[in-house]
Amino acid sequence: MTETNILPEVIEAPVSGYDAFSLETLQDVHTFDGEQREIAPVVYMEKYGYYAITRYAEIQKALRDWRTFSSTDRPFYAPSAFRPRTLILEDPPEHTASKAAVFKVFDAENLAKMSTYFKAEAERLIDNLLADGPAEINAYTDLSVKYVLKVFPDVLGLPEEGRELLLKFGDAVFNVFGPPSDLQAAKLASGTEAMEWVESNTARDVQADGGIGWQLYSMADEGKISEHTAQQILKSIFAAGFDTTTASIASMIRAFADNPGEWQKLRENPGLVDNAWEEAIRLYPASRYGGRWATKETVLGGVRIPEGAKILTMWLGAGRDPRQYDAPDEFHVDRDLKNAHLSFGFGIHTCAGNQVARLEARTLLRAMVERIEKIELTGEPRKTVNYQAFGHDHVPVRLTPAVSA
Amino acid sequence: MTSETMLRTPATLTRQPLQVRSKRSASDCVVELELVHPDGAALPGWQPGAHIELHLPSGLSRQYSLCGNPDDNSSYRLGILNDPTSRGGSSYVHTGLAEDDNLEVSGPRNNFELVESPEYHFLAAGIGVTPMMPMLDEAERRGARWKLTYMGRSRSSMAFWQELAAKYPGKIDIHPDDEFGFPDLGALLGKPRDGVKVYACGPEGLLRALEGICAGWPAGTLHLERFAPKDPAAAMAPAISFRVKLALSGMELEVPPGRSIVEVAEEAGAPVIFSCMEGTCGTCETRILSGEADHRDSVLSDEEKAANEMMMICVSRSKSDVLELEL
Numbered sequence A: 001m002t003e004t005n006i007l008p009e010v011i012e013a014p015v016s017g018y019d020a021f022s023l024e025t026l027q028d029v030h031t032f033d034g035e036q037r038e039i040a041p042v043v044y045m046e047k048y049g050y051y052a053i054t055r056y057a058e059i060q061k062a063l064r065d066w067r068t069f070s071s072t073d074r075p076f077y078a079p080s081a082f083r084p085r086t087l088i089l090e091d092p093p094e095h096t097a098s099k100a101a102v103f104k105v106f107d108a109e110n111l112a113k114m115s116t117y118f119k120a121e122a123e124r125l126i127d128n129l130l131a132d133g134p135a136e137i138n139a140y141t142d143l144s145v146k147y148v149l150k151v152f153p154d155v156l157g158l159p160e161e162g163r164e165l166l167l168k169f170g171d172a173v174f175n176v177f178g179p180p181s182d183l184q185a186a187k188l189a190s191g192t193e194a195m196e197w198v199e200s201n202t203a204r205d206v207q208a209d210g211g212i213g214w215q216l217y218s219m220a221d222e223g224k225i226s227e228h229t230a231q232q233i234l235k236s237i238f239a240a241g242f243d244t245t246t247a248s249i250a251s252m253i254r255a256f257a258d259n260p261g262e263w264q265k266l267r268e269n270p271g272l273v274d275n276a277w278e279e280a281i282r283l284y285p286a287s288r289y290g291g292r293w294a295t296k297e298t299v300l301g302g303v304r305i306p307e308g309a310k311i312l313t314m315w316l317g318a319g320r321d322p323r324q325y326d327a328p329d330e331f332h333v334d335r336d337l338k339n340a341h342l343s344f345g346f347g348i349h350t351c352a353g354n355q356v357a358r359l360e361a362r363t364l365l366r367a368m369v370e371r372i373e374k375i376e377l378t379g380e381p382r383k384t385v386n387y388q389a390f391g392h393d394h395v396p397v398r399l400t401p402a403v404s405a
Numbered sequence B: 001m002t003s004e005t006m007l008r009t010p011a012t013l014t015r016q017p018l019q020v021r022s023k024r025s026a027s028d029c030v031v032e033l034e035l036v037h038p039d040g041a042a043l044p045g046w047q048p049g050a051h052i053e054l055h056l057p058s059g060l061s062r063q064y065s066l067c068g069n070p071d072d073n074s075s076y077r078l079g080i081l082n083d084p085t086s087r088g089g090s091s092y093v094h095t096g097l098a099e100d101d102n103l104e105v106s107g108p109r110n111n112f113e114l115v116e117s118p119e120y121h122f123l124a125a126g127i128g129v130t131p132m133m134p135m136l137d138e139a140e141r142r143g144a145r146w147k148l149t150y151m152g153r154s155r156s157s158m159a160f161w162q163e164l165a166a167k168y169p170g171k172i173d174i175h176p177d178d179e180f181g182f183p184d185l186g187a188l189l190g191k192p193r194d195g196v197k198v199y200a201c202g203p204e205g206l207l208r209a210l211e212g213i214c215a216g217w218p219a220g221t222l223h224l225e226r227f228a229p230k231d232p233a234a235a236m237a238p239a240i241s242f243r244v245k246l247a248l249s250g251m252e253l254e255v256p257p258g259r260s261i262v263e264v265a266e267e268a269g270a271p272v273i274f275s276c277m278e279g280t281c282g283t284c285e286t287r288i289l290s291g292e293a294d295h296r297d298s299v300l301s302d303e304e305k306a307a308n309e310m311m312m313i314c315v316s317r318s319k320s321d322v323l324e325l326e327l
Helices: A003-009 A023-027 A029-037 A056-064 A094-105 A108-129 A139-156 A165-176 A182-201 A212-221 A227-240 A243-258 A260-268 A270-283 A354-371 B090-095 B126-141 B161-167 B185-189 B204-214 B232-236 B261-267 B302-307
Strands: A042-045 A050-053 A135-138 A290-294 A298-300 A303-305 A310-313 A372-377 A392-394 A396-401 B016-025 B030-036 B050-055 B061-065 B076-081 B102-110 B119-125 B145-152 B172-176 B197-202 B222-226 B242-246 B251-255 B285-290 B310-312 B322-325
Touching (some): A056 A298, A056 A310, A094 A227, A108 A139, A108 A354, A108 B090, A139 A165, A165 A182, A165 A227, A182 A227, A243 A260, A243 A354, A270 A354, A354 A372, B061 B076, B076 B126, B119 B185, B126 B145, B126 B161, B161 B172, B185 B204, B197 B204, B204 B222, B251 B261
Parallel strands (some): A050 A310, B119 B145, B197 B222
Antiparallel strands (some): A042 A050, A290 A310, A372 A396, B016 B030, B030 B076, B050 B061, B242 B251
């Protein structure tokens, strides 16, 4: 790529009056982020002085080029107890060491152990829900939260008491990344309640032998990471591992309730379970955007980005980019995703827990497909209002058990 | 949503849970699995040379040859090597999987069909014996002349040899390295001639040696089954060993067939990160300093592949003898 090839076609980023963080926007982020995506691959958000990358191809390209699009700073960044610098605000080589450590505790061997446990609990939960025939539930609290707060904290070795604080902690973490507002203040206040629980449960001396936390601190003993990093990674797992999966699973159930034909298709072909989950999080990602800064002037999608620009990567909107997906607002369990979406990010900062999240969700979905004949909405689903996270906290459904063979 | 917008499901996606009816030790490093339909239903039919794919709970998928009787549709029989370099595929089968467990299975598929011939020479090394077993029965049924040369490290490591020797006395040539050393393959095959097909399955070194020897034989003589790489793109090209220079770590490592740059570099203690291990998530993207990559990922565009600047080291390999990476 040479400058002379690029220069004649380069434009300045269109200036947008878009407020990605207003309460109005947060009620319907797919519509509003989608409008920005259709303006240009990169827009300049005048109100805050930040750039936004809006389309699939350009976001993927930026996430791969970490030298130009660095993670060491981002829009709205200020040090916060809710957002340690470890992992998410690192570039290589620091990032590589932290990331290798977290991938190590989610390696194939640990996942295989988790798998057996997740499956047993998923089957038990659904059998209980359907013990007396059709059940009317809130798929968020009665299914998604119940399952996730059971299986993953168990694997981490956390006490039963106080687990719901993980959701408050996550909710605060995903609202740090945005401008000060009443919404942010309320979320941070709520998250503060959880802080003490998180601090005490990430401490070295409470980690069960052989558990995930113990494995991380053992890596510190081996000199692979510092003890501080071990604790920060564990905290990151607490921060990113609960709000996200509970939201995604609830959103997935909504997608099936909205599309009964897709549930039937999956029932007839359970081999599509993995793909159905990927399609659900393409449609409803748990995270709306990420942040980077430009270490040098660059051109992306024909748009100039100046050195030092702070950038939002708007991957929720990119999940419905019509340049990447046909009929992007539709939910098809057999959609050919061409091996990719951006809902776990992309490149070196790919979600560290993606394999665990996938295992949790696929295992639950498989248990559901085997046991549930029909999923019907019984009321209006409600989306969460949050800066960076996206999800549903109310998905009222009736589950009809399958007639067992 | 209309039927026009619905995409067809490729047949390769079809999976079914099968149950482990039995799990037995078949040698000091091989287990024999028998898989049945949980409801006792008949399983899809297959021909000698076919394999099925196991989808393991960790998300890994692995292909294994069927080594039972194709006429018996009540179960699938597999022999699985506990590969010490496994990233969790075969080791899970050996240590995690138990009788009565369910396992997602797709297939069978066949890339190694037994063509008609008046005479066959089967060569198997190690776990490569598995696809040969139903082929021997089929060759016998066709009334062809045949023999099997079965090589391995030692008798204790070689699965099924007693069963085969008892079933086909005089036709099975057992060749443990610790008793006879590595065989002279040229002498085993004899002079090039018409009317014989050579079927071989085993490690890459054996297969390459056979390719060299059979270059002088009539076209179509040699039929090979390579130990399956984990993704279809990689299956298209032969996996050969190469050296990788890690510029930042100051190491030079050998990447053998069947292992990835990621695995070899991680084992040597170089700082690498990776997640999907199938060339889709972009986590392990690495800059190429010299040499030419053999790209096998789904991330890079054709232009980027041709530019030879970056590569996904979880699946991609090298076209040059040495590949230097910024790692």
